[in-house]
Amino acid sequence: MKVPLLELVRQYRELQGEIDPAVKAVLEKGVFILGENVAKFEEEAAAYCGTKYAVGVANGTDALELAIKSFGIGDGDEVITTPFTFIATTEAICLNGAKPVLVDIEPDTFNIDADRIEKAITPRTKAIVPVHLFGQACDMVAVMGIAEKHGIKIIEDCAQAIGAEFRSKKVGGFGDIGCFSFFPSKNLGCFGDGGMVTTDNKALADRVMMLRAHGQAGRYRHETEGRNSRLDELQAAILRVKLRHLDAWNDSRRNNAGIYDKLFENLSRAGKLTVPVEKKDRKHVYNIYNIKIKERDKLRESLTVKDVATAVYYPIPLHLQPVYSGLGWKKGDFPVSEKACEEVLALPVFPELNEEEAGFVAQAVIDFLEGGN
Numbered sequence: 001m002k003v004p005l006l007e008l009v010r011q012y013r014e015l016q017g018e019i020d021p022a023v024k025a026v027l028e029k030g031v032f033i034l035g036e037n038v039a040k041f042e043e044e045a046a047a048y049c050g051t052k053y054a055v056g057v058a059n060g061t062d063a064l065e066l067a068i069k070s071f072g073i074g075d076g077d078e079v080i081t082t083p084f085t086f087i088a089t090t091e092a093i094c095l096n097g098a099k100p101v102l103v104d105i106e107p108d109t110f111n112i113d114a115d116r117i118e119k120a121i122t123p124r125t126k127a128i129v130p131v132h133l134f135g136q137a138c139d140m141v142a143v144m145g146i147a148e149k150h151g152i153k154i155i156e157d158c159a160q161a162i163g164a165e166f167r168s169k170k171v172g173g174f175g176d177i178g179c180f181s182f183f184p185s186k187n188l189g190c191f192g193d194g195g196m197v198t199t200d201n202k203a204l205a206d207r208v209m210m211l212r213a214h215g216q217a218g219r220y221r222h223e224t225e226g227r228n229s230r231l232d233e234l235q236a237a238i239l240r241v242k243l244r245h246l247d248a249w250n251d252s253r254r255n256n257a258g259i260y261d262k263l264f265e266n267l268s269r270a271g272k273l274t275v276p277v278e279k280k281d282r283k284h285v286y287n288i289y290n291i292k293i294k295e296r297d298k299l300r301e302s303l304t305v306k307d308v309a310t311a312v313y314y315p316i317p318l319h320l321q322p323v324y325s326g327l328g329w330k331k332g333d334f335p336v337s338e339k340a341c342e343e344v345l346a347l348p349v350f351p352e353l354n355e356e357e358a359g360f361v362a363q364a365v366i367d368f369l370e371g372g373n
């Protein structure tokens with residue numbers, strides 16, 4: 001059996017009857033930039049996330065970059081995040097001229113270890129970017145307590161976690177601003193690139209709206225330089241359709257994760273592999289189902305031979321990336337992240353994965369660990 005890591009066409013087939021007319025309506029109307037679909041999607045997405053405002057932007061990286069810019073964070077400032085995330089998180093900091101300051105992760109959730117944040121705070125620290133990695137929220141009580149105590153901002157990286165909850169509240173509504181990606185492989189993905197910020201602060205929402213359109217404050221009146229970073233009208237029309245199905249898809253991801261958890265119970269108890277942990281006070285939405293296993297590379301090869309697609313998120317922690325070799329970090333600086341990079345393996349968990357496929361994947365993992373093939 002051939003099992004893909006993700007097969008987007010399955011989702012399109014299910015929704016074709018809703019998506020095709022939505023796309024056609026945009027083509028027939030002929031408004032492609034900041035039309036009614038963007039405005040309506042912003043309203044609907046804000047309601048979904050439980051925030052007052054949402055602002056569509058071109059992608060998740062821009063969401064982070066514009067969020068940081070909206071606070072005026074730049075040269076000489078420091079922003080705290082972790083080395084175990086996608087590079088967009090630190091890129092957005094560096095592109096603003098600020099310096100990323102890294103803090104190691106918790107071994108079980110892969111998220112920022114709040115106990116280590118305060119040691120990293122200096123008089124130049126302006127913000128913390130907690131990344132809700134793989135679909136599970138960070139400990140937002142701890143992170144927000146620290147931010148409040150030190151008077152620094154929280155910019156949530158929710159790219160992998162739309163719909164995830166901490167104490168029954170959705171991510172993107174905790175910090176000063178939340179940043180989302182609609183890259184096709186995210187839990188809510190469009191047919192290209194897309195992104196969004198969420199906030200309860202009207203002035204911030206207005207500022208990001210201005211920044212996404214060249215700093216325009218009125219027609220051809222520019223108070224600042226911004227960017228060209230708008231969410232496309234076509235993508236917004238598609239996202240409006242898809243948003244209505246997001247909760248069902250997240251449930252389906254959780255169900256698939258539950259199937260794996262159960263089938264791996266014995267191996268997990270025997271300490272042969274570690275399944276992802278869902279903390280009691282959280283709702284994990286499994287953008288990625290990452291197991292941890294010592295013989296990761298061998299297992300991955302064995303699964304490839306059996307036509308089971310897998311991926312490694314992430315093989316190299318950010319502090320050891322060639323691009324950051326000039327920043328003074330070295331191997332051993334963030335051991336928990338480094339170990340995660342050696343042991344994680346993502347199994348297919350997308351909503352349309354069926355039970356038979358999940359069973360086949362799990363059996364292939366079990367066969368490798370029990371029979372060595």
Ligand SMILES: *Cc1c(COP(=O)(O)O)cnc(C)c1O
Nearest residue numbers: 059060061086088159160181183
């Ligand atoms: C995908 C992702 C981003 C960036 O989103 P894009 O839409 O691809 O620019 C940022 N942070 C994390 C953690 C991501 O997974």
